[in-house]
Amino acid sequence: MNAESRLASAEPVEQAAANWLAQLDRHGLLAADSDLDRLAEEDREFANWLNKNTAHRVAFLRMFSTWRRAERLTVLRGGETTPRRTFIRRPVVQALAAAACVAMAVVGFTSLEVFGSRPEAPAPLRYQTAHGDIRTINLKDGSVLTLNTDTSITVAFSEQERQVDLFKGEVFFDVAPDSDRPFRIDAGDGQVEVLGTSFGVERREAGVEVAVSVGTVWLSNTGAAKQSASVLKPGMIGYASPDGLIVESSGLETVTSRLLWRDGRLRFDNTPLTEAAAEFNRYNSTRLVIADEATGAIEIGGTFPVDNVEAFARLAEDGLGLEVRYSSRQIELSSK
Amino acid sequence: MSNAVDDWFMQEVLPLEGELERFLQRHWSDGFEVRDLRQEVFSRLYKAASNGLPRNTRALMYSTARHLIIDLIRRKRVVSIETVMDFESWDVSSDEAGPFDTVSARQELTMLRTALETLPRRTRDIVHMRRIQGLSQRETARALGVSEPTVERHVSQGVRLLADALGRLGVDRGQQRLKSKRKGRSHER
Incomplete structure (x- = not known):
């Protein structure tokens, strides 16, 4: 741990990270699946900055993640295909590709507004x-x-x-x-x-x-x-x-005891053994089986870990004097 | 190798940004910018994860933040009693809500749209063309009749503001949860 009395300021680091992102993006180097080390190989200066400090790396990851998330907004694109107006100031013939892109841009702005005003049925x-x-x-x-x-x-x-x-x-x-x-x-x-x-x-x-x-x-x-x-x-x-x-x-x-399952525990209070067994069986693949009615009627109390049915069986054996028979998939409790 | 840490950081740490800032705001408003603290916590988390990814990211984040605050209190030597008291009474476990937040595609979209709407108009238009329409920066510049460096500058500003806005949206969510938790405790007494 360093002994500086001041923290490094985040502001310039974030600014630099955003600038790097914009610059790499301008050169078409940012793909959704880009990883930082490959990006660093493309640009030495970027590599130097990135590896200089962990703060640089986390700040860049933050920008990169944001930028990738923003791409999910592409689903807002769509609908009509006829452009109404273009931003372009050059002759239309100049570049077909560019014109097509601009057409999409205009459509995109209108569909964004439509999206904003229309309440959608939520997908469950x-x-x-x-x-x-x-x-x-x-x-x-x-x-x-x-x-x-x-x-x-x-x-x-x-x-x-x-x-x-x-x-x-x-x-x-x-x-x-x-x-x-x-x-x-x-x-x-x-x-x-x-x-x-x-x-x-x-x-x-x-x-x-x-x-x-x-x-x-x-x-x-x-x-x-x-x-x-x-x-x-x-x-x-x-x-x-x-x-x-x-x-x-x-x-x-x-x-509260009814809701103890959230902590992985079960609490019983004068609970018949049949009910307690049923509760355990909700959670475990090893089933607790009660052999006879008299055993099932025995009332028990206490708090038990939900996933330790074996511990519960041992307790029944020692504390209640019950007979316990283990087989591969179940534990049977009966009165001696 | 570092790639796995990068992915972990983006997928598990960044979505907790709002929560973290809220925590830092509550416990340390004294002399440091929250974003500076956040940067330090993020850096420490990243370094720690480089030696092995943690099983519970949220828990590690809170303990890292606590350690940072303790470090700062020690360095500062003089601290208002209130800061310490408040810090001690904080029940971190109540915020360790368990696995990572599940956000539906639709909720994510709503968040992104809300964040996009906070950008200044020109920046928003450029982010829109670049991200939603999939135009390159050069095509965007041509379409708007501006220079490429201008577009680059707006992209830079846009991504920063988006990152902050998305973090803040997380803060609102955290605040809501905190409110309901506190109410819960007082009722139980």
């Missing part, structure tokens, strides 16, 4: 997780979604609303506040609408469970004879099914 994006995977997705509006194991969603944002469809599985939503654009979740039997808050939604075979940790959530059920809607506050868990809504004030602690 699909996100999925495999069995046992947990994945975090940062959305552009600042919202963060955490997908639990075996989950499938689509995300579609427009100027008016933010829409997520939950096809299966479980998602924790940390929704960035935007009072102009409600955030809606469609999970089959249940719909959720919020403006900005944190909560988990799980779609099950029968119904949808919503656990709220922060803010206010609107939950409603659909496709049912009995339609209803309810406001959920922090600490509440709501269940939506075709038969109606059930809301429990479970407390923040319960909600």
Whole structure:
């Protein structure tokens, strides 16, 4: 670490990086797949500047990346082919190629304006997780979604609303506040609408469970004879099914433990062994099998790492005195 | 070899620029320009990655920024208590939101268009012709009836302003996330 009391100023470095980019671009040396070392071979002076200092290199990479990103704007080009007006001040005959380029330029400006005024239907994006995977997705509006194991969603944002469809599985939503654009979740039997808050939604075979940790959530059920809607506050868990809504004030602690999967943990509190096994089986390829009803009814408590089913089995053996039989794909628990 | 580091830097570090600047702004407004700090953090990150790419870029970025700030505090010797307190209370883990931001093609396009609109008119037109229409600088110069050095100058200015604007768009996003996080903590208490 150097002992200078001042930092190098970024301003001249950025200026130089931008100048180099413009100069290389002028000579047609910048292709989308250019790499810096090859560029440096083309121009010795550039190589000297680039390799003089890491700050030079990162500043140039920043400009180069920006310039490459800007090329994605080419999709705005298109539409009509008839030029209305040209900028050119020379005789039209001079160069066919140049005239063709200018024609494109004029068309481009008009289509940019059209693009700007037309609200587009958003293309939904699909996100999925495999069995046992947990994945975090940062959305552009600042919202963060955490997908639990075996989950499938689509995300579609427009100027008016933010829409997520939950096809299966479980998602924790940390929704960035935007009072102009409600955030809606469609999970089959249940719909959720919020403006900005944190909560988990799980779609099950029968119904949808919503656990709220922060803010206010609107939950409603659909496709049912009995339609209803309810406001959920922090600490509440709501269940939506075709038969109606059930809301429990479970407390923040319960909600928090309900959402522990985000840290790769499961918490049980007087939970029957059958339920605990079912939870483990959502995440692991080695299945926990409960041999008989009496064993399944035993209630357990504690926090366990979600992916260590073997540790859980050992605990059942030592702590509960159960018999444990291991085979290649499953672990069977039974009373002795 | 250095190529892999270049790619890593462009794909994983640069998209975090807005977040980083916001972090630096919050913790060090005292005597240094944010962009100077950012340049130093980027350089340190690049050097560190040259010895092996990190598994968690975001985490490395925050720890690098923290170390830089600590270095600066030490060098400066006198620091307002507020700066230190604020820095200590910062919960970096809340910003380590995990894997790299996923931005859809459409969101990317919207960001780029917004950034393009911030450029001065002439510069914007030239960037437009060069990037969207795919004209060369020479063709652009001919089409507009200006000299090639003029076009080059506008390209230089354009890419700088675009880089800044794209960084700022990232800042807005970070701010939003931060707001919701803070709200979250106070509710839980």
